[in-house]
Amino acid sequence: MLKGKVAVVSGAAQGLGKSFTHILLENGAQVAMLDVDEAGGQELQVQLNQQFGLERTQFYKADVASELQFTDVFQKIVSKFGHIDIFCNNAGIVDEKNWEKTVSINLSGVVRGTYLALDHMKKQNGGKGGIIINVASLAGLGPLPSAPVYTATKFGVVGFTRALSMASQASGYGVRINALCPSFVRTSLIDSFNQKEKTGNFHNLAAITQSLMEKFPIIEVEQVAKAFLHLVKDECVDGAALLVKNTGAEYVIFPKDMETTPISI
Numbered sequence: 663m664l665k666g667k668v669a670v671v672s673g674a675a676q677g678l679g680k681s682f683t684h685i686l687l688e689n690g691a692q693v694a695m696l697d698v699d700e701a702g703g704q705e706l707q708v709q710l711n712q713q714f715g716l717e718r719t720q721f722y723k724a725d726v727a728s729e730l731q732f733t734d735v736f737q738k739i740v741s742k743f744g745h746i747d748i749f750c751n752n753a754g755i756v757d758e759k760n761w762e763k764t765v766s767i768n769l770s771g772v773v774r775g776t777y778l779a780l781d782h783m784k785k786q787n788g789g790k791g792g793i794i795i796n797v798a799s800l801a802g803l804g805p806l807p808s809a810p811v812y813t814a815t816k817f818g819v820v821g822f823t824r825a826l827s828m829a830s831q832a833s834g835y836g837v838r839i840n841a842l843c844p845s846f847v848r849t850s851l852i853d854s855f856n857q858k859e860k861t862g863n864f865h866n867l868a869a870i871t872q873s874l875m876e877k878f879p880i881i882e883v884e885q886v887a888k889a890f891l892h893l894v895k896d897e898c899v900d901g902a903a904l905l906v907k908n909t910g911a912e913y914v915i916f917p918k919d920m921e922t923t924p925i926s927i
C-alpha cells in the first residue's frame with residue numbers, strides 16, 4: 663500500500679501518465695498530475711475525484727520544457743501536499759521536424775524534473791528520500807530508425823538515470839532512480855509513426871516501424887502500469903532499466919565489459 667505517499671506524474675492527462683496516476687491512486691497514494699493539456703487534465707481530475715474522493719488528486723498545468731513553469735508548479739505541489747515521495751518523469755513527444763522541442767521535453771524536461779525532485783527528496787537537504795522513475799522506451803535501448811532524435815533522447819534518459827542513480831548511491835541521497843522502457847504501447851503517441859508532420863524526413867521509413875511493431879506487438883497501458891508499480895514498490899531496485907514487452911517485464915542486463923572489435927591503426 664502507498665497510503666500517505668505523495669506522487670507526482672508528468673504528462674498525466676492521458677496515455678501512460680493517466681494509467682500511472684490510476685494505479686497509484688488504486689494503491690492509496692495521493693497524486694499531483696502535471697500536463698500542458700489543461701482541459702484534459704481538469705477533466706481527468708473531475709473523474710478521479712468522483713472515483714477516489716476529493717483531495718486525492720490535483721491537476722497542475724505546466725510545460726516540462728519550461729524551467730519557470732516546472733519550478734513554480736513543483737513548489738505549489740510541495741506547499742499543498744507537504745512532501746513528495748514518488749516522482750515520475752513521463753511527459754514525452756515524437757517530433758522529428760521540431761527536434762529541438764523533442765530534446766527540450768524528452769531529455770531536458772526529464773533532467774529538470776529529476777533535479778527538482780532530487781533536491782527536495784535527498785537526505786542531505788533534510789528530505790525523506792524517495793523514488794524517481796524516468797519513462798524512457800525500448801527506443802532507449804535500440805534504434806528506432808524513423809525517429810532518430812526521439813531515439814537519442816531515450817538513450818539519454820537511460821544513461822542519465824543510470825549515472826545519477828550511481829551518484830545518488832555514492833552520495834547517500836536515499837533516492838532510488840530507475841528507468842522504465844516500454845515497447846510500443848496503445849496510446850495516441852504511436853500514431854506519430856504514420857504522420858509526416860511528426861516523422862518529417864523519415865516518413866518514408868514507416869514500413870520499418872511497422873515491422874518493428876510486428877516484432878514487438880503493441881501492449882496496453884495497464885500492463886506498463888503494473889511494471890511501473892513494481893518499480894515503485896521494490897525498494898531493492900536502483901539504477902535499473904525495466905523493459906516492458908508483450909511477453910512481460912524484464913530488467914535489462916547491461917554488459918560490464920563492452921564487446922569490441924579491434925582495428926589496426
Ligand SMILES: NC(=O)C1=CN([C@@H]2O[C@H](COP(=O)(O)OP(=O)(O)OC[C@H]3O[C@@H](n4cnc5c(N)ncnc54)[C@H](O)[C@@H]3O)[C@@H](O)[C@H]2O)C=CC1
Nearest residue numbers: 673675676677678697698725726753754799846847849851
Ligand atoms: N506509446 C508508446 O508506444 C510509448 C511511449 N513511451 C513514452 O511514454 C511517455 C508517455 O507517452 P504516451 O502516454 O504514449 O503519450 P501520449 O501522447 O498519450 O501522452 C503524453 C502526455 O504528455 C503530455 N505532454 C506533452 N508534452 C508535454 C510538456 N511539454 N509538458 C507537460 N506535458 C506534456 C501530453 O499533453 C500528454 O498528456 C513518453 O515519454 C513516451 O515517449 C515509451 C515507449 C513506448
Ligand SMILES: CCCCCC(=O)/C=C/C=C\C/C=C\C/C=C\CCCC(=O)O
Nearest residue numbers: 799800801804805806845846852854855
Ligand atoms: C514513432 C513511434 C513512437 C513509438 C514510441 C516508442 O517509444 C516505442 C518504441 C518501441 C520500440 C522501439 C523500437 C526499436 C528498438 C530497436 C531494437 C531493440 C533491440 C533491443 C535489443 O534486444 O537489443
